[in-house]
Amino acid sequence: MSISCYHCGLPVEIEGSFSAEIAEEKREFCCFGCQTVCKTIYNAGLEGFYQKTTEDIVLAPPPAIPAELSSYDLDDVQADYVDINSNIRTIHLLVEGIHCAACVWLIENALTKQTGIITAEANLTAKRLRLTWDNSKTSLSSVLHVLGNIGYAAIPFDPETAEGVLARKHRGLLYRMAFAGFAMMNLLWISIALYSGADQGEFRNWFHWIGFLIATPTLFYAGYPFLRNALLGLRHRYLTMDLPIAIGATATYAYSSYITFTGSLYGDVYFDTVVNFLFVILVGRYLEAISKREALSATTRLLELQPKLATIVTEDGSKVIPIRSVIVGDLVLVKPGEKIPVDGVLVDGQSAVDESMLTGESIPVVKTIDDKVVAGSINGEGAFTIETQQVLRNTALAKIVSLMEDAQASKAPIQCTADKIVPWFVVVTLSLACITFFYWLQFDFEKALLAATSVLIITCPCAFGLATPMSIAVATGVGAQNGILIKQGSALESLSKVTQFVFDKTGTLTQGILRVVAVKTIAVMTEDELLILAASIESHSEHGVAKAIVDEAETRKLTLSTITGFLSSPGQGVQASIKQKQFFVGTHRWLKAQNITIEEQWQQKQDLFEGEGISCVLVADQGKVLGIIGLADQLRKDAMKTVTSLQQQGIAITVISGDKETVVNAVTAELGNITRYAEVLPADKSQLVRNLQQENIVAMVGDGVNDAPALIQADVAIALASGTDVSIESAEIILSHNELYKVAEAKNLADRTLRTIKQNIAISIAYNIIMVPMAMMALVSPLVAALTMPISSLLVIGNAVRIKHRVKSK
Amino acid sequence: MDVIYGLLPGMLLLGIIAVVIFFWAVKNGQYDDMDGAANRILMESDQKKDESNNDDEK
Numbered sequence: 001m002s003i004s005c006y007h008c009g010l011p012v013e014i015e016g017s018f019s020a021e022i023a024e025e026k027r028e029f030c031c032f033g034c035q036t037v038c039k040t041i042y043n044a045g046l047e048g049f050y051q052k053t054t055e056d057i058v059l060a061p062p063p064a065i066p067a068e069l070s071s072y073d074l075d076d077v078q079a080d081y082v083d084i085n086s087n088i089r090t091i092h093l094l095v096e097g098i099h100c101a102a103c104v105w106l107i108e109n110a111l112t113k114q115t116g117i118i119t120a121e122a123n124l125t126a127k128r129l130r131l132t133w134d135n136s137k138t139s140l141s142s143v144l145h146v147l148g149n150i151g152y153a154a155i156p157f158d159p160e161t162a163e164g165v166l167a168r169k170h171r172g173l174l175y176r177m178a179f180a181g182f183a184m185m186n187l188l189w190i191s192i193a194l195y196s197g198a199d200q201g202e203f204r205n206w207f208h209w210i211g212f213l214i215a216t217p218t219l220f221y222a223g224y225p226f227l228r229n230a231l232l233g234l235r236h237r238y239l240t241m242d243l244p245i246a247i248g249a250t251a252t253y254a255y256s257s258y259i260t261f262t263g264s265l266y267g268d269v270y271f272d273t274v275v276n277f278l279f280v281i282l283v284g285r286y287l288e289a290i291s292k293r294e295a296l297s298a299t300t301r302l303l304e305l306q307p308k309l310a311t312i313v314t315e316d317g318s319k320v321i322p323i324r325s326v327i328v329g330d331l332v333l334v335k336p337g338e339k340i341p342v343d344g345v346l347v348d349g350q351s352a353v354d355e356s357m358l359t360g361e362s363i364p365v366v367k368t369i370d371d372k373v374v375a376g377s378i379n380g381e382g383a384f385t386i387e388t389q390q391v392l393r394n395t396a397l398a399k400i401v402s403l404m405e406d407a408q409a410s411k412a413p414i415q416c417t418a419d420k421i422v423p424w425f426v427v428v429t430l431s432l433a434c435i436t437f438f439y440w441l442q443f444d445f446e447k448a449l450l451a452a453t454s455v456l457i458i459t460c461p462c463a464f465g466l467a468t469p470m471s472i473a474v475a476t477g478v479g480a481q482n483g484i485l486i487k488q489g490s491a492l493e494s495l496s497k498v499t500q501f502v503f504d505k506t507g508t509l510t511q512g513i514l515r516v517v518a519v520k521t522i523a524v525m526t527e528d529e530l531l532i533l534a535a536s537i538e539s540h541s542e543h544g545v546a547k548a549i550v551d552e553a554e555t556r557k558l559t560l561s562t563i564t565g566f567l568s569s570p571g572q573g574v575q576a577s578i579k580q581k582q583f584f585v586g587t588h589r590w591l592k593a594q595n596i597t598i599e600e601q602w603q604q605k606q607d608l609f610e611g612e613g614i615s616c617v618l619v620a621d622q623g624k625v626l627g628i629i630g631l632a633d634q635l636r637k638d639a640m641k642t643v644t645s646l647q648q649q650g651i652a653i654t655v656i657s658g659d660k661e662t663v664v665n666a667v668t669a670e671l672g673n674i675t676r677y678a679e680v681l682p683a684d685k686s687q688l689v690r691n692l693q694q695e696n697i698v699a700m701v702g703d704g705v706n707d708a709p710a711l712i713q714a715d716v717a718i719a720l721a722s723g724t725d726v727s728i729e730s731a732e733i734i735l736s737h738n739e740l741y742k743v744a745e746a747k748n749l750a751d752r753t754l755r756t757i758k759q760n761i762a763i764s765i766a767y768n769i770i771m772v773p774m775a776m777m778a779l780v781s782p783l784v785a786a787l788t789m790p791i792s793s794l795l796v797i798g799n800a801v802r803i804k805h806r807v808k809s810k
Numbered sequence: 811m812d813v814i815y816g817l818l819p820g821m822l823l824l825g826i827i828a829v830v831i832f833f834w835a836v837k838n839g840q841y842d843d844m845d846g847a848a849n850r851i852l853m854e855s856d857q858k859k860d861e862s863n864n865d866d867e868k
C-alpha cells in the first residue's frame with residue numbers, strides 16, 4: 001500500500017516528490033498545493049485540524065484560488081452582494097473544498113484570528129460561509145486570500161436569487177412533517193387510553209372528539225400534498241402512489257368521523273392510523289426533497305463558478321468591471337492564470353488555454369489571433385486580449401448548465417418495480433372494496449361500511465410500501481461502508497438492469513495526469529542527462545507537460561542544474577541557458593521556427609509515438625535535436641479488471657472522450673473489445689447517451705464538468721469522488737474511495753438489492769392474498785388487523801436486512 | 811376522572827406551543843446546517859496558543 005498524502009489522504013504517487021518538515025516530522029504530500037496548505041495551517045497554529053479530520057474522510061487537494069482577488073474590493077462589484085453603504089458588511093460566500101466538520105473548524109478559526117472580521121459562520125451542509133467584516137479594518141480580498149492559503153476557494157453569491165423559491169417550498173414540507181409528528185405523538189396517548197379500556201366507558205365519546213380534533217387539521221394540512229397530487233393524477237388519468245395513500249387516509253378518516261358523529265357504539269375509530277401513516281410518508285418525502293435540492297443547487301453552483309469580473313480595455317486604459325456590464329464587442333484582457341470571463345475571439349497575444357472543463361481534452365490548446373476561446377476555460381502562461389462575442393447566459397458554460405437543466409426535465413422518472421405495480425394495485429383494491437360494500441349493503445349499512453373500509457385499511461400499502469425503500473436503505477448502508485455512496489435509492493434498481501456502461505476517458509478510465517512514458521536520445525547522451533536538461537528548464541514553467549517532466553526527473557532522483565534567461569512561448573516551448581549554452585524544449589513546429597535543424601529520424605520517432613497516442617516534446621541545443629520525450633495519460637490500474645468483470649456479466653462498454661481518435665485508441669487499446677467515440681463535445685456526449693438509450697439502459701461513469709449533461713441524461717450516473725463538485729452532484733452514485741473497480745461492485749450490490757426487492761413484493765402480495773378475503777368477509781376485527789399488519793412489515797424488513805449478510809459472506 | 815376533561819385540552823395546548831416553537835426555529839435558520847453545529851461544539855474546546863497570525867502574503 002502506498003503512502004497517502006498527509007493533508008488530503010489521496011495516495012502519494014511518487015514518494016519524496018513533495019515532502020516537508022512539519023512539526024519536526026517528515027511528511028509526504030501528493031501535490032504542491034497540499035504542501036503549502038499544510039504549512040500555512042501549522043504556521044497559524046491550527047494543526048488541531050489534522051486531529052479533527054477522521055480517518056475515513058478523504059479531502060481533495062486544494063482547489064485553485066481565483067487569481068484576481070483585489071477586484072472584489074471594488075464597491076461596484078460588491079454592490080451585487082452586500083450593502084455598500086456601511087462599513088460593517090455581510091456577505092454569503094460559496095466555498096469550494098469544505099468536506100467535513102474539521103474544515104468548518106479550520107475556516108472559522110483561521111478567519112476569526114484576522115483583524116476586522118466580526119463573524120464567520122461556515123455551513124457544512126450547504127458548503128457556504130456567512131461572513132461579517134469591518135471594511136475599514138480589512139478588505140474582502142484579504143479574507144479570500146486567507147481562505148486560499150488554507151486551501152479553500154471562495155466566491156461571493158446571492159442566496160436569494162439562487163434558490164429562494166426552492167428553499168421556501170422545502171420549508172413548507174418541513175412544517176407539514178413537523179405538524180404530523182406533533183399530531184401523532186398526541187394522538188398515540190389517546191389511542192393507548194382507548195385500547196386499554198376507555199372505549200367502553202363514559203369517556204369514549206370525549207376521546208373520539210379529541211381524536212377528531214387532532215386528525216382533521218393533520219389530514220387537510222399535512223396531507224394536503226397527497227390529496228392534491230391524487231386529484232391531479234386522477235384528472236390526468238394517471239394512477240400514482242399518492243392515490244392509494246389519499247384514499248386510504250380519507251376513507252379511514254371518514255369512517256372514524258362517522259363513528260364519532262353518530263356516537264355509535266358498534267365500530268372503532270382509526271384516527272391514529274391516519275395520522276401515523278401521513279407522518280411516516282411525509283418523512284420519506286422530506287428525505288427525497290433534500291436530495292433533489294442538492295442536485296439543483298449544483299446547477300446554480302456551476303453558474304456561480306463563472307468569473308465575476310472582467311478587465312476591459314478602452315481608449316483610456318484598462319479597468320475592472322463586473323461581468324454583467326461587459327457587452328458584446330468589448331475588448332477583454334485575460335491575464336495569465338485567469339479564468340476567461342466571456343466567449344470571444346482572440347485579437348491580440350497568444351497563450352495555451354486549458355479547456356478540459358468543456359472538452360475533456362487533457363492537454364492545453366494553443367490559441368493565437370482569430371482563434372475562439374470560451375468562458376470558463378483557464379488561461380495558461382500568456383496574456384491576450386479578446387473581442388467579446390457572447391456574454392453571460394449565452395456563453396458555452398451557461399449552455400452546459402441549460403443542457404443539464406434540459407436533461408433533468410426531459411428524463412423520465414425512474415420506473416421502479418413498485419411504480420409499475422401500483423396502478424394495478426389501486427384498481428384491484430378499489431374494486432374489491434366496492435364489491436365488499438355492495439355485497440354487505442344487502443344486510444346492514446354499518447357492517448358494509450366497516451368491511452369496505454377494512455379492505456382499504458388492510459391493503460393500505462404498508463408492507464407493500466416498505467418493500468422497496470427498506471431494501472434500498474439497507475443496500476445504501478452496505479454501499480457506504482464499501483465506498484459506494486448511493487445518493488438516490490432508485491438508482492440501484494436501474495443499475496441492476498443496465499446493459500451498457502459508458503465511461504469518460506480522461507480522469508475516469510485514465511489517471512488524468514500526463515506522465516513521461518518514453519525518452520529517446522542521441523548516442524552520446526544518457527536518458528538521465530536529457531531529463532536533467534529538460535527538467536531544469538521546465539521547472540520554471542507551470543504547464544502540464546512541464547510538470548510531468550519535472551516529476552519524472554524527481555522520481556529518478558536527478559539533481560537539476562541552475563538556468564538563466566528563461567523564456568516561454570505559451571503552448572509551444574521554453575528556452576533557457578545552462579552554463580552559457582542555450583537549450584530549447586518544445587514542439588516540432590516551434591523548434592523549426594527557432595532555426596533548429598530536425599533530422600529525419602526525429603520526425604519518424606515522433607510520428608511513431610503519436611500513432612500510439614503519445615504526445616512529444618523535443619529537446620535541442622542551438623544546432624541540433626538532442627532527444628525526444630514522450631508523454632501520455634495512462635489507464636488506471638483497475639480499469640482492466642473493471643471492464644472485464646462487467647463484460648463477463650454481458651454488459652457492453654463504451655468509452656467517450658473529447659480527445660483525438662489516435663489518442664483514445666492507443667490509450668484504451670489493452671481494454672480490447674469496447675466501443676470508442678473520440679472528439680465528442682460535451683453537448684454531443686449527452687446526445688450520444690440518448691442514442692444509446694434507445695436500445696439499452698445506460699449507466700454513465702464520469703468525473704468532469706463536461707460530463708455533467710451526459711451524467712444526468714444517463715439512466716444511472718456514477719461519479720468518482722476526485723471529480724468536480726458538479727459531476728458529483730449530478731450523479732446518483734458516488735465512488736468515495738476513487739477506485740474504478742467499485743463500479744463493478746456497485747453493480748453486484750444493485751443486482752442483489754433488486755432480488756431482495758422482488759422477494760419483498762412477493763411477501764406483501766402473499767399477505768394481501770390471505771388478508772383481503774378475510775376483510776371482505778367482514779371477519780377482520782381490529783385486533784387481527786393490529787396483529788397481522790406489523791408481522792407483514794417485519795417480514796419485509798427482516799428480508800431486507802439479509803442484503804448486509806450476503807454481501808459480507810461474499 | 812373528570813380531570814381528563816381539562817387535561818386533554820391542556821396537553822393539546824402544550825403540543826401546539828411546541829409546534830409553534832419548531833416553526834419559529836425553522837424560520838430562524840436553526841435547521842439549515844444539520845451537521846456543522848453538532849461537530850462544532852466538540853471542536854471549539856481545545857485552545858491553541860494564540861499567536862498573531864500574519865498573512866505571509868503581505
